[in-house]
Amino acid sequence: xxxxxxxxxxxxxxxxxxxxxxxxxxxPQAASASDLVTTQDAMDSERGQGDRERIHEILARDDxxxxxxxxxxxxxxxxxxxxxxxxxxxxxxxxxxxxLPAGASVIGALFAVFVILLVxxxxxxxxxxxxxx
Amino acid sequence: MTLYRSRSxxxxxxxxxxxxxxxxxxxxALVLCSVIISGCASAxxxxxxxxxxxxxxxxxxxxxxxxxxxxxCGPASLAMVLNHSGVDIDVDNLIPQVFLxxxxxxxxxxxxxxxxRHGRIAFPLDNRLEALLTEIDAGHPVVVMQNLSLPAWPLWxxxxxIGFDLDSNELILHSGMEPERIESFRRFDATWARSERWAFIxxxxxxxxxxxxxxxxxxxxxxxxxxxxxxxTLSAWEALVExxxxxxxxxxxxxxxxxxxxxxxGAIAAFRRAVQEDDTLAVAWLNLGLALRAxxxxxxxxxxxxxxxxxxxxxxxxxxxALDGLSAG
Numbered sequence: 001x002x003x004x005x006x007x008x009x010x011x012x013x014x015x016x017x018x019x020x021x022x023x024x025x026x027x028p029q030a031a032s033a034s035d036l037v038t039t040q041d042a043m044d045s046e047r048g049q050g051d052r053e054r055i056h057e058i059l060a061r062d063d064x065x066x067x068x069x070x071x072x073x074x075x076x077x078x079x080x081x082x083x084x085x086x087x088x089x090x091x092x093x094x095x096x097x098x099x100l101p102a103g104a105s106v107i108g109a110l111f112a113v114f115v116i117l118l119v120x121x122x123x124x125x126x127x128x129x130x131x132x133x
Numbered sequence: 134m135t136l137y138r139s140r141s142x143x144x145x146x147x148x149x150x151x152x153x154x155x156x157x158x159x160x161x162a163l164v165l166c167s168v169i170i171s172g173c174a175s176a177x178x179x180x181x182x183x184x185x186x187x188x189x190x191x192x193x194x195x196x197x198x199x200x201x202x203x204x205x206c207g208p209a210s211l212a213m214v215l216n217h218s219g220v221d222i223d224v225d226n227l228i229p230q231v232f233l234x235x236x237x238x239x240x241x242x243x244x245x246x247x248x249x250r251h252g253r254i255a256f257p258l259d260n261r262l263e264a265l266l267t268e269i270d271a272g273h274p275v276v277v278m279q280n281l282s283l284p285a286w287p288l289w290x291x292x293x294x295i296g297f298d299l300d301s302n303e304l305i306l307h308s309g310m311e312p313e314r315i316e317s318f319r320r321f322d323a324t325w326a327r328s329e330r331w332a333f334i335x336x337x338x339x340x341x342x343x344x345x346x347x348x349x350x351x352x353x354x355x356x357x358x359x360x361x362x363x364x365x366t367l368s369a370w371e372a373l374v375e376x377x378x379x380x381x382x383x384x385x386x387x388x389x390x391x392x393x394x395x396x397x398x399g400a401i402a403a404f405r406r407a408v409q410e411d412d413t414l415a416v417a418w419l420n421l422g423l424a425l426r427a428x429x430x431x432x433x434x435x436x437x438x439x440x441x442x443x444x445x446x447x448x449x450x451x452x453x454x455a456l457d458g459l460s461a462g
Contacts, residue, residue, distance in 0.1 A: 036420045037448065039386040043355050045416070045447050046382065071235030081230060081243065084250045086356035089242035101328065102238025103278055103291040104204040113286050120283060124320045127281040128288060130311075 044087075057087035060094035067097050176302070176319040183263040184299070187270050192296030192305060193217075196274045198312035199224050206309060207231055207239025210276050210291040211247055213307055214335045217274050220251045238289060241278065245333060246360075253335040254357045254369060256342045257349060260330035262322060264344055266297050271343035273334040277306075280327035289328070339368035347377045355386070363393035374406075381411030385420065392424055400424050408440070415444035419452045426459060435459055 044054060061082050068078045085093065093100070121132040197216045201209040201224075208227035215222055231239045231247045248255035258264045258275065268275050275294040282288035295313070296305035302318040325332075334342060338357070341350065350373055358366040370387035377383050388403030404421035407414055422437035438459060441452035 036389060036392055036423050037416050037451075039355055039389045040359055042382070042385065042416045043351065068233070071233045073233065074229050077229045080250065081246065084246035084360050085242060086246070086359065089246060089356075093240070093242050097236075097240065100240040100242070101278070101280070101287060101289040102233060102236040102240050103207045103210075103244075103289045104236070104238030117282055117286070124317065125323045126283060127279070127316065127320055127324050 040087075054087075057091045060087075060091040061085075063094035064090050064097075067093070071097075176317075177262050177322040179263055179266070179299075183266065187266055187299065189300050190296070190298045191266075191270045193269060193272055193274050196293065196295045196307060198307045200310045200312075204237045205232060205239075206291045207244060210293050210307075211244065213293045214274050214276055215248070215251055215253060218253055218335055218337055220253060222251060239291070241331060244276065244291070245356075248333075248335045249357050249360045252361060252365065253337055254353055255333050255335055256345055256353045258332040258334065258342070259344070259346075260332070262318065262325075262330075265294060265330075265332055267343050268334055269294060269297055273336065273342065274307075275332050275334055277325055278328040278331040279321075279324040281324050284327060287327075290324075294332075338366055339372050341372050341376050345376075347380050347383070350376070351380075351382060351386070358386075358390070363390040366390055367394060374403075379410050381407045381414045381417060383407075384410060385414065385417040388417070388420060388424070392420075397424055397428050401428070408437075412440075413444060415441050415446050415448045415452065418444070419448050419455070422452070423455060426455070431459065 064085065065078055065082050068081060069075060073081065082090065117126055117128045118132065120126040121129050195217070196213055199209040199212045199216075205224065205228060208224050208231055211227050211231060212222060212224045215227075227247065230250065231243050233239060233243075245255040245257070258268060265275050265277070277292055277294055279290045279292060280287045281290050290309070292306045292308035292314075294304055294306050297303065298305075303315050304318060304321045306314050306316060306321075308314045308316075336342065338354075338361075354366060354369045354373060357369065367387075367390045370383065370390050374380060374383040374387055384403045384407035388400040388407060391397075391403055392400035401421065401424050404417050404424060407417035408421060411417070418437050418441035422434045422441060425431075425434035425437060435456065438452055438456040441448060442456050444452075
């Protein structure tokens with residue numbers, strides 16, 4: 001008895017799990033005839049931005065999400081941080097996060113560097129050591 | 134290479150005197166270095182129009198100071214400008230929103246994005262000292278990015294510029310652990326130039342920078358709208374068309390925001406104004422037609438859609454389709 005129940009139940013459960021784990025198939029958002037053109041779309045087209053760039057920018061958000069997690073950002077914060085980026089900013093983050101300057105105010109300095117920066121500080125070209133002013 | 138040459142030259146003149154050689158080489162290297170470095174840093178000169186327009190001194194009072202901890206000049210600078218524009222937030226809440234632990238710092242796109250999250254519009258400034266001083270004079274504290282060190286060993290830093298003195302050529306900044314730090318224009322500009330003079334201000338919707346180009350303002354407000362929605366952005370678009378009354382795209386964007394907030398009549402008026410300012414703006418003709426059709430003004434809708442369908446460009450197919458739908462229905 002138990003066996004027969006299992007026999008019928010198992011495929012059902014498997015099917016349910018498989019279907020549930022599949023991402024919802026994103027139907028392409030067919031602009032319904034009454035929808036107005038959004039400001040965002042109009043601006044993109046003004047900037048001469050083609051569909052290819054648009055798609056790149058949209059996919060960039062997934063990349064940024066992964067990179068933020070890899071950089072140690074709290075997972076609970078990642079979604080909101082990605083959502084606040086504009087498309088162009090998301091693309092910039094995805095393409096060159098490693099090269100972007102990060103405001104931090106610390107320097108891993110060798111002694112030689114210390115001396116050079118001391119001189120440039122005194123010359124008024126840099127501003128590393130507060131006591132030079 | 135230069136070093137090696139100078140050394141062999143010295144050898145030829147004073148063979149055997151190695152101490153003298155080393156000293157000569159060192160002096161030459163230092164001279165070379167300082168010539169190269171100082172070549173890219175001279176005291177900035179303000180243009181005459183700005184000199185005349187600005188007061189000799191200006192300081193924005195009541196910009197709260199938050200001293201940075203560890204590497205957190207980004208969150209601290211954000212807290213200062215956000216607090217000044219009336220957002221109640223402290224550095225501790227901003228750190229998880231903008232700081233990147235892996236980079237031990239905060240990057241520019243996320244600085245702008247975090248401003249948006251807190252209901253303020255981030256307007257990047259023109260990368261000139263004049264633009265920076267003009268905003269301070271208008272009462273807008275400016276977040277600046279500096280490289281306090283040399284390009285080879287960067288020391289990236291965010292600070293908030295809050296005042297200036299044209300007589301002594303000095304800028305006043307809330308920076309690092311130091312409130313109201315005074316930096317000469319020369320030193321400040323040398324460090325600021327290394328970030329390509331990156332700067333922005335944070336304003337509530339409805340307020341505009343003292344100086345801004347139409348395209349920069351349009352982009353900043355569009356980015357804000359995509360995060361905060363049309364209802365919170367209406368007043369920003371109204372301020373934009375007040376500043377740039379001839380901007381067709383501005384009226385178009387205002388129309389969209391009105392339409393999305395259940396004001397179709399206001400939207401239609403804005404779209405009409407958009408095509409009145411720029412009758413080649415196909416996308417505004419298209420939205421005017423669609424909005425009129427939704428309001429059952431079918432004849433006027435057909436007229437507008439026809440104009441949109443006549444203009445070549447990316448909106449032509451959609452305009453034709455809407456026009457066909459109208460005549461079929």
